[in-house]
Amino acid sequence: MSNVIRFQFTKGPEVRFLSHLDMVRTLERAVRRARLPIAYSEGFTPRPIMSYSYALPVGVLSEAEYGDFGFALALDPEAFMTAYNEQLPEGFRVLRAEELAEDAPALQSTINAARWKVVLPDQDVAQEIKARWEELQGLDSFVVRRETKKGSREIDVRPFLFQVEGIVHDSTGTCFECLCGLGNEANLRMDELGALLGFSHLEALITRIGQFRRVGNSYFPPLGSRDSL
Amino acid sequence: MDKRLIPLLPLVSKPARYTNHELHAKHKNWTDVAVKVALAFPDIYDVGMGHLGFKILYALINGRKDALAERVYAPWVDMQTQMEEASIPLTALESGQELGAFDLVGFTLQHELSYTNILKMLDLAQIPRRSSQRSQKMPLIMAGGPSAFNVEPLADFLDFVVLGEGEEVIHEILDLVIDSQAQNLEKDELLQKLAGLDGIYVPSYYQPIYSADGRFQRIEPLRQGIPPKIEKRVVQDFNRLPYPEEFVVPYVEVIHDRVIAEVMRGCTRGCRFCQAGMVYRPLRERDPEVLKEQIARLVENTGYEEISLSSLSSGDYSQIGPLVRDLMAEYQGCGVSVSLPSLRLDSFGIGLAQEIQKGRKTGLTFAPEAGTQRLRNVINKNVTDEDLKEVVQGAFAAGWSRIKLYFMIGLPTETEEDLEGIVDLAYKVLAWGKEARSAKRRPEVSVSVASFVPKPHTPFQWMGQDSMKTLRAKQRFLKERLNDRAIQFSYPRVEESFLEAVFARGDRRLAEVLERAVDLGCQFDSWTDCFRFERWEQAFRDTGIDPHLYAGRTRDVLEPLPWEHLSAGIDGRFLRREWELAKTGTPTLDCRWDDCTGCGVCPELQVANVLVKEKSSE
Numbered sequence: 001m002s003n004v005i006r007f008q009f010t011k012g013p014e015v016r017f018l019s020h021l022d023m024v025r026t027l028e029r030a031v032r033r034a035r036l037p038i039a040y041s042e043g044f045t046p047r048p049i050m051s052y053s054y055a056l057p058v059g060v061l062s063e064a065e066y067g068d069f070g071f072a073l074a075l076d077p078e079a080f081m082t083a084y085n086e087q088l089p090e091g092f093r094v095l096r097a098e099e100l101a102e103d104a105p106a107l108q109s110t111i112n113a114a115r116w117k118v119v120l121p122d123q124d125v126a127q128e129i130k131a132r133w134e135e136l137q138g139l140d141s142f143v144v145r146r147e148t149k150k151g152s153r154e155i156d157v158r159p160f161l162f163q164v165e166g167i168v169h170d171s172t173g174t175c176f177e178c179l180c181g182l183g184n185e186a187n188l189r190m191d192e193l194g195a196l197l198g199f200s201h202l203e204a205l206i207t208r209i210g211q212f213r214r215v216g217n218s219y220f221p222p223l224g225s226r227d228s229l
Numbered sequence: 230m231d232k233r234l235i236p237l238l239p240l241v242s243k244p245a246r247y248t249n250h251e252l253h254a255k256h257k258n259w260t261d262v263a264v265k266v267a268l269a270f271p272d273i274y275d276v277g278m279g280h281l282g283f284k285i286l287y288a289l290i291n292g293r294k295d296a297l298a299e300r301v302y303a304p305w306v307d308m309q310t311q312m313e314e315a316s317i318p319l320t321a322l323e324s325g326q327e328l329g330a331f332d333l334v335g336f337t338l339q340h341e342l343s344y345t346n347i348l349k350m351l352d353l354a355q356i357p358r359r360s361s362q363r364s365q366k367m368p369l370i371m372a373g374g375p376s377a378f379n380v381e382p383l384a385d386f387l388d389f390v391v392l393g394e395g396e397e398v399i400h401e402i403l404d405l406v407i408d409s410q411a412q413n414l415e416k417d418e419l420l421q422k423l424a425g426l427d428g429i430y431v432p433s434y435y436q437p438i439y440s441a442d443g444r445f446q447r448i449e450p451l452r453q454g455i456p457p458k459i460e461k462r463v464v465q466d467f468n469r470l471p472y473p474e475e476f477v478v479p480y481v482e483v484i485h486d487r488v489i490a491e492v493m494r495g496c497t498r499g500c501r502f503c504q505a506g507m508v509y510r511p512l513r514e515r516d517p518e519v520l521k522e523q524i525a526r527l528v529e530n531t532g533y534e535e536i537s538l539s540s541l542s543s544g545d546y547s548q549i550g551p552l553v554r555d556l557m558a559e560y561q562g563c564g565v566s567v568s569l570p571s572l573r574l575d576s577f578g579i580g581l582a583q584e585i586q587k588g589r590k591t592g593l594t595f596a597p598e599a600g601t602q603r604l605r606n607v608i609n610k611n612v613t614d615e616d617l618k619e620v621v622q623g624a625f626a627a628g629w630s631r632i633k634l635y636f637m638i639g640l641p642t643e644t645e646e647d648l649e650g651i652v653d654l655a656y657k658v659l660a661w662g663k664e665a666r667s668a669k670r671r672p673e674v675s676v677s678v679a680s681f682v683p684k685p686h687t688p689f690q691w692m693g694q695d696s697m698k699t700l701r702a703k704q705r706f707l708k709e710r711l712n713d714r715a716i717q718f719s720y721p722r723v724e725e726s727f728l729e730a731v732f733a734r735g736d737r738r739l740a741e742v743l744e745r746a747v748d749l750g751c752q753f754d755s756w757t758d759c760f761r762f763e764r765w766e767q768a769f770r771d772t773g774i775d776p777h778l779y780a781g782r783t784r785d786v787l788e789p790l791p792w793e794h795l796s797a798g799i800d801g802r803f804l805r806r807e808w809e810l811a812k813t814g815t816p817t818l819d820c821r822w823d824d825c826t827g828c829g830v831c832p833e834l835q836v837a838n839v840l841v842k843e844k845s846s847e
Contacts, residue, residue: 015480017244022480029478029532032563040564048564059239087532089252089478202239 003039003071004049005080006107007097008223011062014091020055026089027067034087036080039070053107053211053222054114054182057190062208064115066222068100068107075099098223110222113162114182115210116190119175120199126169129176132198133164144192160188161196162214179219182211231325237311245481246274247308249322253475253530255287256323257297263407266290266298267321267331267368271338271346272753274302278477279485281539282337282374282395288473289399296403299323300477301334303346303752306759309353319353328354331368332406336387338376341732342725342755344383347372348747351386358744360388360433365416371402377430378461378508379685379792382732382739384432388420392428392795393461394494396470401426424455428462430795431455437737437791443778445736445791460796463836467494467513472523475530485537487568488527490520492552493540497820497838499828500598501609501811502640504684505541508797510830512821513839517548521555528565536560537568544573544581545821547841553581579623592631592675593624599640600650606814607642609807621658625665631673632658638703639681639695639726641811648703651678652710659715675717678707680726684733685792686799688807693783694730697723724762728754730780736791739779741772800829 011023018026028048031038040046049070056062069080077097085094136142142158160181167176178197180188194201212219230249238244259265268286270277277283283300290298299321304312312319318327328334334356336347348358351370357363360370372380373391380390391398402423409419424431434455438446450457464470472491479486495512496505524536536556543549549569556567567585572578572593582593597617598610605612621632636651655676662672680700683689695703700723711718732739746768753759769776784790786805793801803826810817820826821838831837 014248014250015245017238017248018480019243019245022245022482025482026478026480028534031532032534032565033529033532038564046564058244090250 002100002102002104003074004068004100004104005071005075005077005097006066006068006100006104006223007077007081007084008095009065009067009088010091010093010095011056011060011065012091012093013061015089016059016061016091019058020052023056024050024052027092030084030087030089030092031069034083036069036075036083037072039072051107053111054187056208057206060190060206060208063095064208064210064221066107066111066211096223107222108183110213110220111211112181112183112186113212113214113219114180114208115212115219116178116180116193117175117207117209118178118193118199119173119205119207120203121173121205123174123199123203124169125174125199126167126176129164129174129197129199130167132196133167136161136164136196142196144195146189146192157188157192157196160186161193164197177209181214230322231317231320233315233317234312234320234325237308237315237317240311241308242305243275243481246302247304247322248480251480252478254323254477255291255297255299257291259297259324259326261294262297263295263410264297264333264403265326265331266296266403267301267328267334268298269301269328269334269336269347269350270303271336271343271350272303272755273305274479275481275483277302278479278483280337280339281485281489281491284473284476284489286335286395286399287477288475289396289471290403292471293400293403295407299326299331301328301350303350304353306753309349312353318355319350329356329367332410333402334368334370336370336372338372338374338380338383340755341376341382341729344732344743345747345751345754347383348386348743349752352747359385359740361385363388369406369416369419375505375508376733378504378795378797379733379735380430380432380795381437381737381791382735382743384435384737385740387432388416389423390430390432391462392430392459393797394464395462396464398426398428398462402429421452427460430459432737435794439738445789447789448791448794458794458796460834461508461798463511463798463834467839468516468519474523474526476527476533478531478533486533487535487537488524488531488533489537489539490524490527491515491540492520492538492543492546492549495838496541496545498542498545498611499609499807499817499819499826501607501688501807502598502637502681502684504687507686507799507828509541510798510828511834511836511838514546514548514841516841517552517555520552521559524556525559528560534564535566535568537570539570542571542573543569544571544578550577550581553584557584579620579627582624583627591629592633593629594633594635595620596635597654598635598637599643600636600647600652600654603814604640604643604647604650606816607811608640609811609816611816611819617654618657618661622661622665625662625672630662630670631675632662633675633677634658636676636678637681638678638707639700641689641692642814645706648706649710651676651707655711655716656713659713671715673715673717675719676707676711678704678718678720680721680723682726682730682733685790686797686804688804688811690734690790690804691784691786691788691808693781694727696777696781697727700726722757722760722762724765725754725757725760727776727780728762728765731776732779734791735779738774742768742774742776745771796833798830798833800827800833803828 038048051068053066081094081097141156146155163179190201369388437448493514495509497512599605683692749764
C-alpha cells in the first residue's frame with residue numbers, strides 16, 4: 001500500500017474564517033501534537049507530505065473537505081482518525097479515513113465539482129431564487145467580470161452552474177443547494193454564484209457539503225462509496 | 230467572542246483575528262471567579278499575540294481558581310469602522326464581554342508610539358479616558374512594561390502602574406482586589422492599598438510642580454504614607470518562576486509564532502543607548518535543565534515547528550552552545566527547528582548560526598550600531614572592527630550571501646567621519662563578500678539606519694535629540710553614498726523617531742496632546758501607512774505645547790527629570806559617570822565577567838547576577 005491516508009473532514013463555525021494557509025498551519029501543528037509519523041519531502045527544506053482539496057473561500061463552512069497525508073509507515077486509518085481528532089481544535093473533525101491505493105490519482109485531480117448549501121438568514125426569497133433558476137436554465141451564457149491577481153477579464157460562468165435544487169423557505173430563512181464546477185477548469189466562485197442567482201454571498205451562510213468527480217451526469221466522491229450521487 | 234461581530238467578519242481583512250476559539254484559549258465561567266482581568270495589547274492581534282509577557286500573565290491569572298484573564302487587541306482600522314457603524318463597543322476575545330465589565334484592564338507599554346492606541350481602545354470600549362472621569366463601577370486601568378519607567382505622559386489616564394517584573398506582584402494585586410470586593414471598599418480605598426505594594430505607582434496621588442519658565446521641578450506625593458520614589462519589582466528566583474505550559478496557538482500568522490523559551494532576563498553589556506539593558510537588570514540565566522523541561526512541554530502542547538531562545542542577547546547565555554546542541558538532537562527528527570533572535574558578533578556566533586541553519590542559509594543580521602570604533606566606544610558597544618571583519622568573512626565563507634547591518638545616526642559626539650564610517654563599513658562588507666569565492670550567490674548588504682532616540686534611565690537621558698532637519702541631512706548624506714546596487718539602504722522616517730523622543734522623556738502635560746492627537750485621528754503610529762505627522766503637528770499647535778523642548782533640548786545633569794521617582798534601581802551617579810565616560814570615549818566593561826560597574830541595582834534591590842554553572846567536564 002501507499003502509506004497515504006485520505007480523509008474527509010469538517011470546517012465548522014469556529015474556524016470558518018481561517019484562510020487556507022491558516023488551516024494548513026493548524027492541521028500541521030495538530031499532526032505534531034498527535035505524534036503521527038508524518039513523512040517529509042526530500043530536498044533542502046523538507047516539508048511534511050500533506051495535501052488538500054481546493055481551498056475553501058474564507059467564511060464558508062464545510063462538511064466535505066479532503067486531505068491526503070503521507071506517513072513514514074503504514075497506519076491504521078481508524079487509529080489515525082482517533083488520534084488526530086483528539087488533537088484537532090474545535091471546528092475541525094475527521095469524519096472518515098481510508099488508506100489510499102498505490103496508484104491512486106492525486107486528490108485535486110479527482111475533483112471537478114462541488115455541492116454547496118446556501119442559507120440566506122432571515123430572508124424570504126425562495127420564489128425569486130426559483131424563478132431565477134428557471135430563467136437561467138433557458139440561458140446559454142451569463143457573462144461576469146472576474147477579478148484576479150493578473151487583472152480582470154470577462155468570463156461566461158453559466159456552464160459552471162449545473163443544478164439548483166431544494167429551494168425552500170423555513171424558520172432559518174431561504175435555503176437551497178447548488179452543484180457547481182470546482183477547480184482549475186470550470187470554477188464557479190461564490191460571488192459569481194450570487195450574481196447568477198441574485199443574492200449577496202456576503203450575507204449568505206454557505207456550506208460545502210460535497211466534492212466530486214463529475215463524469216457526465218454522475219458524481220463520484222473522492223472517498224467511500226464509489227457509487228455516483 | 231462577541232456574537233454581534235459575526236456579521237461584520239466577511240467585510241474585514243483577516244477576520245480570524247477576531248474569532249477566538251484558538252487552541253488553549255481559556256474560557257472560564259464568569260460566575261465562578263471573583264476577579265476578571267482584561268490583558269489589553271495596544272496593537273493588533275498579529276503583533277500582540279507574540280508578546281511573551283502577556284503569555285506569562287495569562288497563564289498565571291488563569292491558573293488561579295478565583296480569577297480569569299482574557300485577551301483584548303486593537304481592532305484594525307477596517308474593523309473599527311464596521312464596529313463604530315454598528316455601535317458595537319470593544320470586547321474581549323474569549324467571552325465577548327465589554328471591557329467595562331472587567332475589574333482590571335491592563336495595558337502593556339512596549340513603546341511610545343503605541344500610546345494613541347491605548348486611548349483609542351478606551352474610546353472604542355466607551356470607557357472615559359481620564360482616570361478622574363471614571364466612575365466607581367468602571368474597571369481599574371493599569372499598565373506595565375518597559376515604558377512604564379517613564380509613564381508620566383500617560384499618568385492622567387491610568388489608575389495604577391506596575392514597575393518591573395509582574396510574576397509576583399500580580400498575585401498581590403489580585404488578592405487586594407478580591408479583599409476589597411469582600412469588604413465593599415471604595416475605589417479610592419483599594420487604590421490606597423495598591424499604592425502600599427512595592428512597585429506600584431498610583432499617579433493620581435502625586436502632583437508635578439513646574440517652574441515659572443515651564444521646566445519640571447519635582448513631583449510631590451499628595452498624601453501621607455505615599456512613597457516619594459517607587460522601586461521596580463524583581464522576582465525572588467528567576468529559575469523557579471512558573472512558566473506557561475501552553476501558549477494560545479493562533480490561527481492567523483502572527484509575529485513570534487513559535488515556542489518561546491526565556492533563557493535569560495536582563496543584560497549587563499551596558500550599551501549606553503539601550504533602555505532595556507538598564508531597566509531589566511540584574512542579569513539572570515535560567516538553568517538549561519529547567520529550560521529543556523519547559524520547552525518539551527510547550528512543544529508537546531502546541532505542536533509548534535520552531536523553538537526560539539529568547540532574551541536581550543541570547544548569544545551571551547553561558548550554556549548556549551550545549552543547549553542548542555541538545556535541543557537540535559532532541560527535535561531535529563520531528564520537524565522542529567531552533568532559532569536565536571540575536572547573535573553575538575564573534576566567531577562563536579557564526580559557529581552557532583551554522584549549526585542552527587543546517588539547510589538554506591538566508592540572511593544574517595549584525596548590529597555594529599556605529600560606523601567608527603571611536604563612536605562605538607562612546608556608546609559602549611564593545612565590538613571592534615576586527616571582530617566585525619572576522620565574523621562577516623566567516624559568514625560569507627560559511628555560505629551566507631546576505632548580510633544585514635543595523636546602525637544609528639544622531640548618537641552623541643557624532644561627526645561626519647562617523648557617517649563615513651557607516652558607508653565604509655557597508656562597502657567593506659560587500660568587498661569581503663565578493664572575495665569569498667565560496668558564496669554561491671552574489672553578496673547583498675542591507676544597511677538599516679535608525680535615528681537615535683535618547684531614553685530615560687540611560688546615560689544618554691540628558692542628551693538632546695538631533696533636529697529632524699539634521700537627521701534628514703544625515704540620511705541624505707548616507708543615501709548619496711550608499712548607491713551601489715548590491716547595497717540596500719533603509720531608514721525609518723525621522724518624524725517617528727522625533728515623536729518617540731518627545732514621549733520617551735515627556736511629562737504629564739503631554740496628556741492633552743495625546744488626547745488631541747487621538748481626536749484628530751492619530752492611531753497605529755508605528756505603522757508607516759497610518760502615521761500622519763501633520764495631525765501631530767496640529768495637536769501640538771492646538772494645545773500650545775512645544776515638542777522640541779522635549780526632544781531636542783539637552784538637559785543639565787543636575788536638572789530634575791520627570792521620571793526620577795520611577796526607579797529601575799539604577800543609581801543616578803552611575804548614569805552621570807557613564808555620560809562623562811561616553812563623552813571621552815571610554816568603555817565600561819560587562820560586570821558579569823569584570824568588576825562591578827556600580828550601577829546600583831544589586832545593593833538597591835538586594836539582588837545579584839545569576840549565571841548558570843559550567844557543566845562538569847567528566
